Structures are given as C-alpha cells and as structure tokens.
Amino acid sequence: MTQKENYRFSLGRDDKAHEVVRSGLEAFNTALIGENPYxxxxxxxxxxxxxxxxxxxxxxxxxxxxxxxxxxxxxxxxxxxxxxxxxxxxxxxxxxxxxxxxxxxxxxxxxxxxxxxxxxxxxxxxxxxxxxxxxxxxxxxxx
CATH class of the missing domain: 3.40.630.30 (Gcn5-related N-acetyltransferase (GNAT))
Structure with a gap:
C-alpha cells in the first residue's frame, strides 16, 4: 500500500470498494441524464x-x-x-x-x-x- 497525506491507496480486488465506485458514478450519471440501465x-x-x-x-x-x-x-x-x-x-x-x-x-x-x-x-x-x-x-x- 502507498500512503499520501490522509489517504490510503490499495491495489487489488475489493468488492465493497468496487460497489462504492460503481454506484457513485451511476448516481452521478443518473442525476445528469436520468435512468440508463445496462x-x-x-x-x-x-x-x-x-x-x-x-x-x-x-x-x-x-x-x-x-x-x-x-x-x-x-x-x-x-x-x-x-x-x-x-x-x-x-x-x-x-x-x-x-x-x-x-x-x-x-x-x-x-x-x-x-x-x-x-x-x-x-x-x-x-x-x-x-x-x-x-x-x-x-x-x-x-x-
């Protein structure tokens, strides 16, 4: 792991982190263009x-x-x-x-x-x- 200031960076599979990033981007996009399911x-x-x-x-x-x-x-x-x-x-x-x-x-x-x-x-x-x-x-x- 690499640390910079108050952040901790991790490389590798992390299902919970993956879901946070996926749902965060999906919410951002939905707010701009509406529901757009894949x-x-x-x-x-x-x-x-x-x-x-x-x-x-x-x-x-x-x-x-x-x-x-x-x-x-x-x-x-x-x-x-x-x-x-x-x-x-x-x-x-x-x-x-x-x-x-x-x-x-x-x-x-x-x-x-x-x-x-x-x-x-x-x-x-x-x-x-x-x-x-x-x-x-x-x-x-x-x-």
Missing amino acids: HDFALYARDGQDQVVGGMFGHSGAGWLYIDYLWLHDSQRGQGLGAHLLGLAEEEARQRGCVGVFLYTYSFQAPGFYQKQGYQPMGVLDDCPPGYQRIYLKKSLTA
Missing part, C-alpha cells in the same frame, strides 16, 4: 448436434449495443455466419431502442470483416498488444 446481451449459433459454433456477447446501454466478444469456430468462417450473427445483433439493438452498435477488434483479427458489414473505424490504439493495433468501430442504426 442490459446483458448474448447470442449463440449452434449446429445440428446442438454444439456452439459461434456467438457473441456484450451489453446495451446509453443508446448503444456494445459487442464485447464475437467468435466463430474455424470451420464456420467465410460462410456468412458471422454476418448473420451481426445482423441479428443489430436487429436486437433496434428492438432495445439503440441508435448503433460498437465494438473493437485487433489488427490480427477481422477489421475488414466488420468494415464489409458497414462498421466504420472511430479510433485506433497502437501497440495494443505491442506490434498490433486495437481498432474501435461503430455502426449507426438510424441512417
């Missing part, structure tokens, strides 16, 4: 044997759907399943009243795939991980 989102693709061969998950809130993970089994890539999953996610986002979808991918993953689906780059973080880029993309659902 809701989990999950969508999975299963084959004829009920095996998961792809899927995605994230959450919606603040008028946007955020896709945290999207994965397809190697055997399913290049066959349109990823585009179909994104289309279903976008429809769910509309049902939730979202104005758009956003996500990030890495330069070694599939930035071109997302751009083909109409996602526009909105930022790049270089050397994340070192030697690569983290690319942030969004797609408006209102246009």
Whole structure:
C-alpha cells in the first residue's frame, strides 16, 4: 500500500470498494441524464448436434449495443455466419431502442470483416498488444 497525506491507496480486488465506485458514478450519471440501465446481451449459433459454433456477447446501454466478444469456430468462417450473427445483433439493438452498435477488434483479427458489414473505424490504439493495433468501430442504426 502507498500512503499520501490522509489517504490510503490499495491495489487489488475489493468488492465493497468496487460497489462504492460503481454506484457513485451511476448516481452521478443518473442525476445528469436520468435512468440508463445496462442490459446483458448474448447470442449463440449452434449446429445440428446442438454444439456452439459461434456467438457473441456484450451489453446495451446509453443508446448503444456494445459487442464485447464475437467468435466463430474455424470451420464456420467465410460462410456468412458471422454476418448473420451481426445482423441479428443489430436487429436486437433496434428492438432495445439503440441508435448503433460498437465494438473493437485487433489488427490480427477481422477489421475488414466488420468494415464489409458497414462498421466504420472511430479510433485506433497502437501497440495494443505491442506490434498490433486495437481498432474501435461503430455502426449507426438510424441512417
């Protein structure tokens, strides 16, 4: 622990402290913009044997759907399943009243795939991980 003046700083997991910070920021935001709950989102693709061969998950809130993970089994890539999953996610986002979808991918993953689906780059973080880029993309659902 590091101390400075009358404060004590701690690094590491602390569930009670986490809740104080989370609820404090939520109260601050709610006072300014009103209630804005976040809701989990999950969508999975299963084959004829009920095996998961792809899927995605994230959450919606603040008028946007955020896709945290999207994965397809190697055997399913290049066959349109990823585009179909994104289309279903976008429809769910509309049902939730979202104005758009956003996500990030890495330069070694599939930035071109997302751009083909109409996602526009909105930022790049270089050397994340070192030697690569983290690319942030969004797609408006209102246009």
